[in-house]
Structures are given as structure tokens and as C-alpha cells.
Amino acid sequence: MIRHDEANQAALRTSRILPALLVFLLGGANLCPAAAETPSGRDLYRQNCMACHGVDGTGAPASMVGFDVPLPDFTDSSFASRETAGDWVVVAREGGPARGFSEIMPAFGDALTETELLAIVNYVHTFYTDKRWARGELNLPRALVTTKAFPEDELVLSTGYRHEDPGKLSNKVIYERRLGPHNQVELIVPFGWADQSSAATNDTDWQSSIGDVGLAFKRVMFHSLETGSIVSLGAEVFAPTGDKDRRFGSDTTVFEPYLAYGQLLPLECFFQAQTGFIVPCDSQEREDEVFWRGVLGHSFFTGAYERAWSPMVEILGSKKFTSRVRTQWDIVPQIQINLNTRQHVRLGVGARIPLNDKDTRKPEYIVYLLWDWFDGGFFEGW
Ligand code: HEC
Structure with missing residues (x-):
């Protein structure tokens, strides 16, 4: 016993x-x-989300869910990688309309805590497996001058006005497209109006002109959500399509190789930097130049839908190689505002203010309108 x-x-x-x-x-x-x-997160996903989004995140079939609004495919790396955990938590907490989606996507704010929502969203982010795609958190707000490291699918219309005599209004249409996880190509079409009147006449004579059209390529060399960093190499080439006499264009082909860096900082702050060279084919027409640019910014979010506002300040430096012109410094205070609920149409405004040689260099006021077309049509999600 x-x-x-x-x-x-x-x-x-x-x-x-x-x-x-x-x-x-x-x-x-x-x-x-x-x-x-x-x-x-996995259990909570299965209890709350699986019925519609499917056990594997690809979305349950329309015949099962009983509605025909297409469900997102969370296993699609190209799509899921660029969505931030923060944006998805807002959608899950407030429901689809919080980001301009269908109200069929329910609001879970009363049923689940913020910690639970984040655990689910982190689980949803494990559905995509191709980690070569950089995470959307590293996609920092676009500064007015400094090129960002993150590759984009977007269309930007930017306008700059420099209060000089005679006056000039310069615009740029920029089309950016991602090619696979690392690469981005870009087309830059500058155009504008410049006052052609001479000092002798009092009349203004504004004439339109196209500028030097550019093609660009950018490749992500390194990215990590853990360290919050992204590094890219890029190059731009501008053809002499502009009219130099009308003050648009430099009459020579110009290369601009650069290195771009983005870094997330604590407290919703971020830092971006870009350095590169401006190398004209014909140095009689334009001088070689080296430039360095830095941006410090902070994002804050207002309302239940968390609209993002990002004030930033850029410091720009450039030095011509040959001439005795000293290093030129500018400061660019600015803000980027997300205009619509989907947050894929954004406005940036600011001023590029010279810090030295102020009698020859005037401030330039810059504004851009940006449409991240991957996230939906321009008129969607307002
Ligand atoms: C009743 C069905 C249903 C349930 C349950 C549901 N969803 Fe959804 N969800 C949808 C639909 C439909 C859409 C697409 C809406 C659109 O495209 O307009 C969607 C879209 C989303 C999106 C937006 C993706 C994007 O395009 O950026 C996220 C994120 C999301 N759901 C997360 C969740 C999470 C997390 C849960 C569980 C906590 C959940 N959903 C539960 C139906 C549902």
C-alpha cells in the first residue's frame, strides 16, 4: 500500500x-x-477578427462573410509591410471609417484594451513573410528639401515662390514608384513662370517654361524596425530640357548621387539626413557642388482618428567646389499635415530662409501636395 x-x-x-x-x-x-x-495576440485575433479576415489573414470568402467589400490580404508583404501598427490600432479601435474604410470593419474600442489591440496588430503583422520590405514606421514625413530614405508610391506637386526681382514661380511634379521591396524610380518634371521684364521697363512680362526634366533611382541598403533606421543610396540625372534664358534650367546634364538616412527617435521624434554631390557634365555651365541636409521633426496626433501633424526644421548646407563662394546655409521651418481621414493626401508648407549671404539670396516659400496613390484614389478616404 x-x-x-x-x-x-x-x-x-x-x-x-x-x-x-x-x-x-x-x-x-x-x-x-x-x-x-x-x-x-493570436488568440485574440482568432476570437475577434478571424471570422472576416480568415485564419491565415488572407480574408474569408465573400460567400462566408455575407458582404462583398473586398477584405485586405495581410499576407501580401508589399501591402502589409507599409502599414504602421499605429494606423492599424486606430482602425481596429475606431472601426473602418477612422481611415476612410467601410463601416463593415467594426470598432473594437469598447471590447478590447489598447494593449490587446496592439497585441493583435503585432500578430497580424506576422502574416506577411517577405521581410525585405521596410516597415511603414520607417516612412518618415516628407521634408521640403531633404530626400527621404524610404521608397514611395506617390505623386507630389510642389510650388516654390522666391520674392526676388524679377519674380519667379517654380513648380515640380514628382512621380515616384516602387519596384519590388528595395527599389524606387522617379520622374521629376519642373515647370514654372518667370518675369522676363528687364530693369529698363516697368511692365511685368511673365512667361511659362519647362525646367530640366529629371529621372531618379533609389535603393534601400539597410532597414531595421528594431533600431528604427533606414539607409538608401540614390542618384538623379537631369537633362538640359529647360530654357536657361528664361531662368529655368542649367544648359547641361547634371548628376546627383546621394546617401539618405532616416532614424526614429523616442517621443515620436525623428531625424533624417541626406548628403550628396551635384555633378554637371559641363562645368562651364554649372559648378560642382557638395551638399548636406538634416531634418529634425516631431509628429503629434489629434482626435480619436489620430490625424498626424509633423512640424520639422531642416538645416541645409552646400559648398561649390571651384569658386570662392563660401558655404551656403539655409534653415527651413515647416509643417506636414495629413489632410484626409485615410491620411494618404498630405500638405507640406514652409519657408527656406538663407542664414548667410542674405542680400543676394532671398527666402523661398514652398508648399507641396502629396498623394500616396498606393493607399487609394485621391478622392477616397476623406
Ligand atoms: C465583420 C467583419 C470584420 C471583422 C470581425 C474584422 N474586420 Fe477588419 N476589416 C473588415 C473589412 C470589410 C475591411 C475592409 C474595409 C475596406 O476596405 O473598406 C477591414 C479592414 C481592416 C483593416 C484595414 C486594412 C488596410 O487596408 O489598411 C484592418 C487593419 C483590420 N481590418 C483589422 C481588423 C482587426 C485587428 C480585427 C479584429 C480585432 C478585425 N479587423 C475584425 C471586416 C472585418
Whole structure:
């Protein structure tokens, strides 16, 4: 009896200790009772989201869900990688309309805590497997001058006005397109109006002109959400399509190789930098130049839908190689505002203010309108 009892007790003890030991060895966190009680992102996803989004994140078939609004495919790396956890938490908390989506996507704000929503969203982000695509968190707000490291699918119309005599209004249409996980190509078409009147006449004579059309290529060399950094190499080439006499264009082909860097900082702050060269084919027409640019910014979010506002300040430096002109410095205070609910149409405004040689260089007021066309049509999601 005793033996039997003892054996029983021993068996009972082993049956408790062994699994506990195994659990401890495989991942100690599960031993903690609190952790065991909190459902994981995976469990919460299965309870709350799976019915519509499918067990694998590709979306349940329309015949099963009973509506025909297309469901997102969370396994599509090109799409899922560029969505930030923050944006998805807002959609899950407030419902589809918070980002201009269908109201069929329910609001879970009353049912789930912020921590639970984040756990689900982090789980949803494990559905896409091609980690060569940089995460959307590294896609920092676009500064007025400094080129960002993140590759984009966007269309930008930018306008600059420099209060000089005679006056000039310069615009640029920029079309950017991602090619695969790392690369981006870009077409830049500058155009504008310049006052052609001479000092002798009092009349203004504004004439339109196209500028030097540019083609650009950018490639992400490194990105990491853990360190919050992204580094890219790029090059732009501008053809002499502009009319130099009308003050548009430089009459020579110009190359601009550069290195771009983006860094997330604590407290929703960020830093971006770009450095490169401006290398004209014909140095009689334009001088070689080296430039360096830095941006420090902060994003804050207003309202339940968390509209993003990003004030930034850029410092720009450039030095011509040959001439005795000293290094030129500019400061560019500015703000980027997300205009619509989807947050894929944005406005940037600011002024490029010379810090030296102020009598020859005048401030330029710059504004851009940006449409991230990958996220939907221009008129969608307002
Ligand atoms: C009743 C069905 C349903 C449930 C349940 C549901 N969703 Fe959705 N969800 C949708 C639909 C439909 C859309 C697409 C809306 C659109 O494109 O207009 C969507 C879109 C989304 C998007 C937007 C993706 C993008 O395009 O950026 C996210 C994120 C999302 N759901 C997360 C969740 C999470 C997380 C849960 C669970 C907590 C959940 N959904 C539960 C129906 C549902």
C-alpha cells in the first residue's frame, strides 16, 4: 500500500514537475500566472477578427462573410509591410471609417484594451513573410528639401515662390514608384513662370517654361524596425530640357548621387539626413557642388482618428567646389499635415530662409501636395 501510495505520489509529483520544467525551459514567461491569463495576440485575433479576415489573414470568402467589400490580404508583404501598427490600432479601435474604410470593419474600442489591440496588430503583422520590405514606421514625413530614405508610391506637386526681382514661380511634379521591396524610380518634371521684364521697363512680362526634366533611382541598403533606421543610396540625372534664358534650367546634364538616412527617435521624434554631390557634365555651365541636409521633426496626433501633424526644421548646407563662394546655409521651418481621414493626401508648407549671404539670396516659400496613390484614389478616404 505504502509503496503504491508513494508511487502514486511520486507519479503525481513528476506529472506536475516535468511539464512545468519543460514549459520553463521552452519559455519561462508561461510559468507566470498573469501571462497565462492574458490571451495572446493570436488568440485574440482568432476570437475577434478571424471570422472576416480568415485564419491565415488572407480574408474569408465573400460567400462566408455575407458582404462583398473586398477584405485586405495581410499576407501580401508589399501591402502589409507599409502599414504602421499605429494606423492599424486606430482602425481596429475606431472601426473602418477612422481611415476612410467601410463601416463593415467594426470598432473594437469598447471590447478590447489598447494593449490587446496592439497585441493583435503585432500578430497580424506576422502574416506577411517577405521581410525585405521596410516597415511603414520607417516612412518618415516628407521634408521640403531633404530626400527621404524610404521608397514611395506617390505623386507630389510642389510650388516654390522666391520674392526676388524679377519674380519667379517654380513648380515640380514628382512621380515616384516602387519596384519590388528595395527599389524606387522617379520622374521629376519642373515647370514654372518667370518675369522676363528687364530693369529698363516697368511692365511685368511673365512667361511659362519647362525646367530640366529629371529621372531618379533609389535603393534601400539597410532597414531595421528594431533600431528604427533606414539607409538608401540614390542618384538623379537631369537633362538640359529647360530654357536657361528664361531662368529655368542649367544648359547641361547634371548628376546627383546621394546617401539618405532616416532614424526614429523616442517621443515620436525623428531625424533624417541626406548628403550628396551635384555633378554637371559641363562645368562651364554649372559648378560642382557638395551638399548636406538634416531634418529634425516631431509628429503629434489629434482626435480619436489620430490625424498626424509633423512640424520639422531642416538645416541645409552646400559648398561649390571651384569658386570662392563660401558655404551656403539655409534653415527651413515647416509643417506636414495629413489632410484626409485615410491620411494618404498630405500638405507640406514652409519657408527656406538663407542664414548667410542674405542680400543676394532671398527666402523661398514652398508648399507641396502629396498623394500616396498606393493607399487609394485621391478622392477616397476623406
Ligand atoms: C465583420 C467583419 C470584420 C471583422 C470581425 C474584422 N474586420 Fe477588419 N476589416 C473588415 C473589412 C470589410 C475591411 C475592409 C474595409 C475596406 O476596405 O473598406 C477591414 C479592414 C481592416 C483593416 C484595414 C486594412 C488596410 O487596408 O489598411 C484592418 C487593419 C483590420 N481590418 C483589422 C481588423 C482587426 C485587428 C480585427 C479584429 C480585432 C478585425 N479587423 C475584425 C471586416 C472585418
